[in-house]
Amino acid sequence: MATTSAYDPLAPARRPGGRPDGKPKYRVLVHKRFRNHYDQLVAMVGLQQAQQFWDHVSASPGAPCPVASTRPLKGKAGKPNGPGWSRTVHYEVTGSARIDYQFNDNYSTSADGDRHPVVAILTINFSSH
Amino acid sequence: MLHLDRAYNITHDPTALGHQMSDNIFQTSDLATRRVEFMDAARGGRARVRDKDGTSYVMLPEGRLDLLEELAQWSQALLRLEALLRRGRPKVTELGDLAWLRCFDEADLREFVDDLHVALVAANADGDKRVLDSCLNDWRTTARQLADPLRRSVLLGSHNPDDFEEASEPADGDD
Numbered sequence: 328m329a330t331t332s333a334y335d336p337l338a339p340a341r342r343p344g345g346r347p348d349g350k351p352k353y354r355v356l357v358h359k360r361f362r363n364h365y366d367q368l369v370a371m372v373g374l375q376q377a378q379q380f381w382d383h384v385s386a387s388p389g390a391p392c393p394v395a396s397t398r399p400l401k402g403k404a405g406k407p408n409g410p411g412w413s414r415t416v417h418y419e420v421t422g423s424a425r426i427d428y429q430f431n432d433n434y435s436t437s438a439d440g441d442r443h444p445v446v447a448i449l450t451i452n453f454s455s456h
Numbered sequence: 457m458l459h460l461d462r463a464y465n466i467t468h469d470p471t472a473l474g475h476q477m478s479d480n481i482f483q484t485s486d487l488a489t490r491r492v493e494f495m496d497a498a499r500g501g502r503a504r505v506r507d508k509d510g511t512s513y514v515m516l517p518e519g520r521l522d523l524l525e526e527l528a529q530w531s532q533a534l535l536r537l538e539a540l541l542r543r544g545r546p547k548v549t550e551l552g553d554l555a556w557l558r559c560f561d562e563a564d565l566r567e568f569v570d571d572l573h574v575a576l577v578a579a580n581a582d583g584d585k586r587v588l589d590s591c592l593n594d595w596r597t598t599a600r601q602l603a604d605p606l607r608r609s610v611l612l613g614s615h616n617p618d619d620f621e622e623a624s625e626p627a628d629g630d631d
Contacts, residue, residue: 355623358610367624384595400591400611401571401598403562408617416595427601427611447620450607 351385353430357448364428364451371453372424380420384446388416390429395419400427408449425452481506523585527576530588534572541565557595559602568595 357365369377383392391397399405400415407414412429419425425449427450482494482505494515497503533554538580542548545562547556557565575591602608 356620357623359621360606360610360619362621362624398597399596400566402560402602404598404602404611406609407550408613412615415611415624417601423625425601427607429615448623449600449617450599451605452607 351381353385353388353444353446354434355381355385355446356449358450359447361451362455365448368420368424368451369454372420376420376424378428380418383418384428384430388428389394389413390444392418409448412447423453426450427452469592480504481512484508498554503539520583523583526588527580530572530576533567534576537569537572538563541569556599559599559608571595 338362368380370408379394381391384394396419398417400417405415408429411431411433414430415427415429417425417427426448428448430446432444432445433442435442477479480493480497480503482490482497484504484505484507487494487505494503498517499517501520501551502514505513505515509512537546537554537557540550541562544550545565548558551557557568575588579585580586583602601611
């Protein structure tokens with residue numbers, strides 16, 4: 328049975344708070360099970376922190392973030408979820424907001440589809456460790 | 457009067473932990489009269505003083521003591537975990553204070569053992585526990601993320617494009 332994804336590879340990604348400073352290199356996807364968490368991100372951490380996360384993952388998700396702590400997840404949780412995907416990065420937005428993501432520099436939803444870099448937000452956690 | 461005892465022989469790597477072992481042994485009476493030399497020795501890595509009953513004491517930087525204690529603690533944990541893994545995946549009760557590792561399967565636990573081994577060797581060579589702390593923080597963070605069933609299912613699953621959608625712009629009240 329064919330399924331329909333809400334993800335449109337030709338639709339531009341948007342930055343939390345709007346008014347992007349420049350065209351993002353990476354499109355940003357979020358796992359549907361954490362969509363509600365993502366929609367609460369600004370309310371939970373503030374617009375500036377949410378924008379810093381967005382700026383980081385849309386420009387250089389594989390690099391260390393100068394304004395936030397990032398670390399690799401270990402074991403199977405840190406391994407790529409499929410071919411072309413990076414290892415899992417754990418981004419600490421604040422002490423009580425953490426996001427796990429992977430990125431793919433040549434992502435396509437079909438064999439002959441447009442290839443483009445994407446970041447996939449896997450989980451969002453609002454509980455403090 | 458400063459009493460020097462050169463009986464100590466370095467039988468191990470003298471550069472271990474980045475410090476040269478002092479071969480000076482002070483007497484308790486030196487603590488008042490030669491405190492500058494005693495403190496210089498302590499700043500240099502360790503200062504040894506012998507009590508009247510022959511017991512030897514050592515003064516060393518607190519950070520170095522922390523490192524030694526941490527290396528001892530995690531070396532012991534490594535040996536215990538290796539022994540447990542020889543019988544398969546340990547039970548929670550067997551893990552004891554390592555029970556935070558219970559969310560990991562046997563393969564992940566073996567990877568943790570390998571990581572911990574490397575981190576212990578590196579921290580000892582560096583004379584700095586930051587590499588060990590970083591290793592443990594990475595694994596503890598992963599354990600906490602896996603503690604939630606939903607996060608666990610996503611993190612351990614395979615990528616399916618239908619599970620994802622464009623990240624929408626959270627409302628900030630200004631747009």
